[in-house]
Amino acid sequence: MRTSHWIRLAVAAVAAATLVGCGLGDPNGSGGTGAGDASAGGEVKGKVSLQTWALKPKFTAYMEGVIDAFEKKHPGVQVEWLDQPGEGYSEKVLSQAAGGTLPDVVNLPPDFALPLVKQNMLLDVAKADPKRASDYVEGGTAAYRFAGQDGTYGYPWYLNTDVNYWNATLLTRYGLDPKKPPATLDELIAAARTVKEKSDGSVYLMSRKPGLMDFANAGVKLMSDDGKTFTFNTPEAAALLDTYRGAFKDGLLPKDVLTEKYAGNAKLFTSGTVAWTTAGGNYITSLAADNPSLAPQVVSSPAMGTPPLYVQGLSVSGGTKNRATALALARWVTNAENQAAFARLTSIFPSTKASASDAFFSKSDGTNAGDAKVTAFNSLAGARMLEPVQANDAIKTVINQQIALALSGRTSSKEALDTAVTRCNQMLKD
Secondary structure, eight states: OOTTTGGGTOOOOOOOOOOOSOOOOOTTSSSSOOGGGOOSOSOOOSEEEEEEESOTTTTHHHHHHHHHHHHHHSTTOEEEEEEEOSTTHHHHHHHHHHTTOOOSEEEOOHHHHHHHHHTTOBOOHHHHOGGGGGGBOHHHHHTTOOTTOOSOOOEEEEEEEEEEEEEHHHHHHTTOOTTSOOOSHHHHHHHHHHHHHHTTTSOBSOOOOOOHHHHHHTTOOOBOTTSSSBOOOSHHHHHHHHHHHHHHHTTOSOGGGGSTTOOOHHHHHHHTSBSEEEEETTHHHHHHHHOTTTGGGEEEEEOSSSOBEEEEEEEEBTTOSOHHHHHHHHHHHTSHHHHHHHHTTSSOEEOBGGGGGOHHHHSOOSSHHHHHHHHHHHHGGGOBOOSOTTOOHHHHHHHHHHHHHHHHTSSOHHHHHHHHHHHHHHHHHO
């Protein structure tokens, strides 16, 4: 788990540095580097290593139970469980890969997997285990297919997505129906205008500027098919920025949204000064601890457009010497039963299609928190990773800076997007 996001149970990719060094040799002994030419066939036996990310000590009992059951199912198999701290995990994985010590099965979000895929260090599980695709939701599987790369390089493990959260008290106070909250950007802006006018500007509905996910939902192609260049400087993206610029000019968003003083959408919502935010499916449960008087007032609705997908997965090293056992272990950890048990311990959702019939996720207990959980879970079937994994923190900083300039009117939307694309593409090359 990434310390700053998954511990708060909302995955967002951070960039793994470009891997430098020699690729692993051919695990098939065929004289090439074809890690993806493997077969899932073979006897499940011997030793295999599994590396997770910041699961100890909270989930030690769970993981040990999963591993013990696997070893019992396959007598003679020995699993070495490694768990790395949250901080510095991407650097640790890159160091392991470069040094030839990458564990057989390793917990990698898609952005951490990509540089290893480019160096042919991960197994193409689509070829090695062709039956696996039918077991997982499509968005989870698609997260491990990368532009410009053939194959699929991970089993989706656990997921999250965003839903909309509304302060029903504030919506009602300012003439809006919390049972019919905005479902499109146009409706959102119209509702924001109503809240501004009826609250005399003391309350905001909208409190964040747009980003890459908003471009994606507007139909903008963010990257080229080969994954080498950003392409989001389109008329559609400019039109979206123009819409937000108009909203900002009309005072529908806080001025601080463009500055370093910006507290963040969720914090403003928690404080009761903003009537809308987006967050993961279990947000109301955590909100009850931060603002217990607000939590009962919150209602949820599905994300606008395509729901964003946040993914953690298990990849198999291309250099594993025990391929059949590594594949079997990855499948075992990510099967429906084990994922469901994990999800019951924390605020995540399973990635398996079989989980769709699990009442724990699909039926609400009648509370607003239960309703939100079901809304999020039902969204997973159509959720997708909206931001390219190439968009690391440095690249998104450049994009956000240019978006802020456009919204403030200091530059045109087209100029801001052109500048962002030029700079980001140069950063991809560096």
